[in-house]
Amino acid sequence: MPISSDTDRNIAFPILIGDIGGTNARFAILVDAYAEPKEFPVLATADYETIDLAIQTGVLDKTSLQPRSAILAVAGPIKESEIDLTNCDWVIRPEDMIRDLGFEDVVVINDFEAQALAAAALGPEHLEKIGGGEIQPSTSRVVVGPGTGLGVSGLVHARHTWFPVPGEGGHIDIGPRTPRDFELFPLYQTIEGRVSAEQLLCGRGLMNIYHGVCKAGDSAPQAKTPAEVTSGWSAGTDPAAVEAIELFVAYLGRVAGDLALIFMARGGVYLAGGIVQRIIPALEHSRFREAFEDKAPHSGIMKRIPTFVITHPLAALYGLAAYARTPIRFGVSTQGRRWKA
Structure with missing residues (x-):
């Protein structure tokens, strides 16, 4: 179940950040608040049956870093614990991600919230x-x-x-x-x-x-x-x-x-x-x-x-990284949009 009220703004590093669009998914790992994001190749959503498989094979299998948290910006309405994307077949299930991918904390926001965060940070x-x-x-x-x-x-x-x-x-x-x-x-x-x-x-x-x-x-x-x-x-x-x-x-x-x-x-x-x-x-x-x-x-x-x-090629990831570093700077509501182990 998503957390109904969340006063803890701290998000544990390393953090996987992801911009999930209808056609492409972009991921990076933020090691700490001072590091530049470690970016991974852009993934075509059509190439992977699920987002969990994309994260596992496209990100986690290619690094020794194990993210403790994930912040994902998705193109679709966020409703309960199954999040359907508007323009692709992926369904995001944060509780499954916690169980299967080893995350302690998963935050899901709208993809254009991430673009808005970028507009404040670029x-x-x-x-x-x-x-x-x-x-x-x-x-x-x-x-x-x-x-x-x-x-x-x-x-x-x-x-x-x-x-x-x-x-x-x-x-x-x-x-x-x-x-x-x-x-x-x-x-x-x-x-x-x-x-x-x-x-x-x-x-x-x-x-x-x-x-x-x-x-x-x-x-x-x-x-x-x-x-x-x-x-x-x-x-x-x-x-x-x-x-x-x-x-x-x-x-x-x-x-x-x-x-x-x-x-x-x-x-x-x-x-x-x-x-x-x-x-x-x-x-x-x-x-x-x-x-x-x-x-x-x-x-x-x-x-x-x-x-x-x-003109930044990965603007949404830039916005997510800014939020991950200093959540207190941004009034991002995580009520009903944050899951913890």
């Missing part, structure tokens, strides 16, 4: 600024991450502590705004009639936009994967890919701006994940900030909110 060397605005100290922040799905998390500062606020913000509605949108939205694939933000702002969302553009132009798709869309955009060889990336960037600006207003994120909006890292030149084009700032009657506020691309 320095400017790992941030690419997009457009104007300046960070206001000790003010709210938002992380938005197009990946296998669309992750969203807030970060609120109070009592000298950063509190990550997880949620399912990627499933908010998004609708047409421009004449071109009104041509394309009827062509986008929906979920029960809805076009949510995630239907457009993730890997399959990019393909949704791309196929809509191809249908509107009565042209055969050249790209079969999101990577091929970004390649066609980068090379300028696929006009549908070029427009798809332009639309993706504009839609991302709209959604990021909406979330900035919800959290009044004067500390900035942080874009996470491999997709945004690959399309930074498109984000630096004015259309992203124009869409972000186009929030009348609050455009003046929006102009002062900065936006960044997180």
Whole structure:
């Protein structure tokens, strides 16, 4: 059973930290509060039947270190002692991990809580600024991450502590705004009639936009994967890919701006994940900030909110490591999300 209330913030070293996404799982071991994390090769979730097998063969069998604790960030809602991941077949059972893998303590949080922790901990060397605005100290922040799905998390500062606020913000509605949108939205694939933000702002969302553009132009798709869309955009060889990336960037600006207003994120909006890292030149084009700032009657506020691309390749692990080193700095709720031997 998960612990219902946990006043003990100490987590025993060595600590296994893991960022478990729908497609890939990234692990590292933190030996103590001063060491750099020992990273392990990225594992494809499809290559392992269970997360326990991935940890055993992909991490524990490759080191003499035996972690006493584990802190895992997962892409899925955390409910009781069986945690289903949203976009892969793994089920996390912390009690089984304690019994079979030798952990004394297992903490499970949302994957975008870890990204939010990173937004509080990363320095400017790992941030690419997009457009104007300046960070206001000790003010709210938002992380938005197009990946296998669309992750969203807030970060609120109070009592000298950063509190990550997880949620399912990627499933908010998004609708047409421009004449071109009104041509394309009827062509986008929906979920029960809805076009949510995630239907457009993730890997399959990019393909949704791309196929809509191809249908509107009565042209055969050249790209079969999101990577091929970004390649066609980068090379300028696929006009549908070029427009798809332009639309993706504009839609991302709209959604990021909406979330900035919800959290009044004067500390900035942080874009996470491999997709945004690959399309930074498109984000630096004015259309992203124009869409972000186009929030009348609050455009003046929006102009002062900065936006960044997180460029650290393992940002979620960085955030987890910051939390593992000094849990008291972060208001991470472990109630019902921590299991002990």
